[in-house]
Amino acid sequence: MNNKITITGGKLNVPNNPIIPFIEGDGVGPEIWRSAKAIFDSAIAKAYQGDRKVEWQEVLAGEKSFNHSGSWLPDDTMNAFREYLIGIKGPLTTPVGGGIRSLNVALRQELDLYVCLRPVRWFNGVESPIKHPEKVNMTIFRENTEDIYAGIEWLQGTPEAEKFYQFLSQQMGVKKVRFPQTSSFGVKPVSVDGSERLIRAAINYALDNKLPSVTLVHKGNIMKFTEGGFKQWGYELAEREFASSVFTMQQFDKLKTQQGFAAANAALTAAKSAGKLIIKDVICDAFLQNTLLKPEEYSVIATLNLNGDYVSDQLAAMVGGIGIAPGANINYLTGHAIFEATHGTAPDIAGQDMANPSSLLLSGAMLFDYLGWYEVGQLINSAMEQLFQQGQATVDLARFMSNGNILTTSQFTQAVINHL
Numbered sequence: 001m002n003n004k005i006t007i008t009g010g011k012l013n014v015p016n017n018p019i020i021p022f023i024e025g026d027g028v029g030p031e032i033w034r035s036a037k038a039i040f041d042s043a044i045a046k047a048y049q050g051d052r053k054v055e056w057q058e059v060l061a062g063e064k065s066f067n068h069s070g071s072w073l074p075d076d077t078m079n080a081f082r083e084y085l086i087g088i089k090g091p092l093t094t095p096v097g098g099g100i101r102s103l104n105v106a107l108r109q110e111l112d113l114y115v116c117l118r119p120v121r122w123f124n125g126v127e128s129p130i131k132h133p134e135k136v137n138m139t140i141f142r143e144n145t146e147d148i149y150a151g152i153e154w155l156q157g158t159p160e161a162e163k164f165y166q167f168l169s170q171q172m173g174v175k176k177v178r179f180p181q182t183s184s185f186g187v188k189p190v191s192v193d194g195s196e197r198l199i200r201a202a203i204n205y206a207l208d209n210k211l212p213s214v215t216l217v218h219k220g221n222i223m224k225f226t227e228g229g230f231k232q233w234g235y236e237l238a239e240r241e242f243a244s245s246v247f248t249m250q251q252f253d254k255l256k257t258q259q260g261f262a263a264a265n266a267a268l269t270a271a272k273s274a275g276k277l278i279i280k281d282v283i284c285d286a287f288l289q290n291t292l293l294k295p296e297e298y299s300v301i302a303t304l305n306l307n308g309d310y311v312s313d314q315l316a317a318m319v320g321g322i323g324i325a326p327g328a329n330i331n332y333l334t335g336h337a338i339f340e341a342t343h344g345t346a347p348d349i350a351g352q353d354m355a356n357p358s359s360l361l362l363s364g365a366m367l368f369d370y371l372g373w374y375e376v377g378q379l380i381n382s383a384m385e386q387l388f389q390q391g392q393a394t395v396d397l398a399r400f401m402s403n404g405n406i407l408t409t410s411q412f413t414q415a416v417i418n419h420l
Contacts, residue, residue, distance in 0.1 A: 003055060005085045005371070007335035012085075014371045016052045021080040025090020026062045027345025028355035033090050035357035035413040039380060040364050042417045047375035057084070061103055062092040073103055078110055087338045088367055090360060091345045104340070105151075108144050111336045113329035114194065115201050116142035116305075118312040118342070119366070125388030126320035127400035133319050135296040139211075140315070141202040142308025144329055146194045147226075149305045152187040161185055190226035190304060192233050199234040201332050202302035203242055206277050214238075216281040217303035217311060230304055231281045238279045247271030248279040288314055316342070323396050326362035328370070337370055339363040353408040356394040358384065361416070383419035387412070 220228030255264035316325035365377035391403035398404035
């Protein structure tokens with residue numbers, strides 16, 4: 001019996017008993033994985049009455065792997081993710097010293113997982129630092145392989161930094177380096193290809209889910225050829241490949257220049273009435289402010305790597321914190337995807353039955369949506385929200401709830417299963 005997930009013509013072929021590799025993770029990883037697995041299996045059984053079941057296959061990475069084999073990220077683990085397409089992981093320790101800069105980054109780059117997908121929504125009952133967290137409902141498409149993740153740097157005082165500065169000053173005519181002798185240097189590559197595939201995925205997601213807009217978040221007013229290029233390439237892609245389905249604010253600006261504001265506004269209103277997807281852009285610092293003042297104006301966000309880091313963490317904080325923030329790293333072309341807890345390893349509470357498994361749970365719900373097993377994610381989301389409304393949560397959330405009742409990880413796990 002074939003129990004491998006495959007992809008044909010961009011469409012996943014998912015058997016009823018797929019093998020899915022998992023990394024339990026470091027620190028609190030083993031606890032939250034045990035919790036998540038129990039809930040996943042119970043939700044699958046509830047949804048499909050035994051007709052479907054996941055065969056979970058452990059693969060090693062992080063401290064557990066290093067202690068076992070001396071390797072932080074063995075070839076067998078990478079090969080399993082390549083072979084079975086889909087995986088899920090807990091938080092991993094970043095190795096100290098040389099070698100791999102980050103295990104998470106290594107996984108993303110090796111599998112070319114160019115989309116970091118972060119949906120952000122509020123769960124009724126969870127305390128938030130803002131007045132109207134219910135208005136926050138966004139999905140972030142963060143570019144995962146370029147920008148600062150390319151990691152091209154030269155440390156100040158080294159021959160390489162001096163050589164780079166000499167190239168800039170003598171061959172490129174750069175005069176803007178204020179303190180060249182004590183400067184480190186970094187380069188951020190941003191390509192047409194990398195930008196287009198990220199933005200294309202965001203537009204397809206918005207159209208598939210009948211969402212109102214895609215916002216290109218950038219710093220193109222300062223970095224005109226990288227961040228500004230991202231914005232311009234996004235608009236060009238939208239108008240070239242999705243002409244019948246979208247209306248861009250670049251088109252709005254052209255109409256305003258040629259025919260006046262009234263004509264441009266009429267065209268925008270007509271596009272919205274026709275159900276067209278609106279493509280717009282905003283400078284990143286303005287966007288961060290706007291998400292606090294008028295978050296309801298944003299739906300799908302497409303942005304570069306560093307901006308996406310800031311944006312996803314701020315939005316997570318607005319709905320209760322990164323402890324309930326899910327995440328995925330996806331290549332929509334090859335089908336490869338790794339779903340993950342977005343928080344750290346929290347070694348200070350490891351083994352104390354205190355950890356919140358919600359981030360991994362919600363990432364698992366995303367995994368099942370990706371497979372087309374939508375009923376599983378719906379059961380998990382509904383059960384969690386029922387508990388939060390009752391004030392039932394692990395300590396990190398319950399301590400802020402007016403009706404909070406602190407549950408251990410084990411108690412929370414059983415409570416979710418009881419509410420499926």
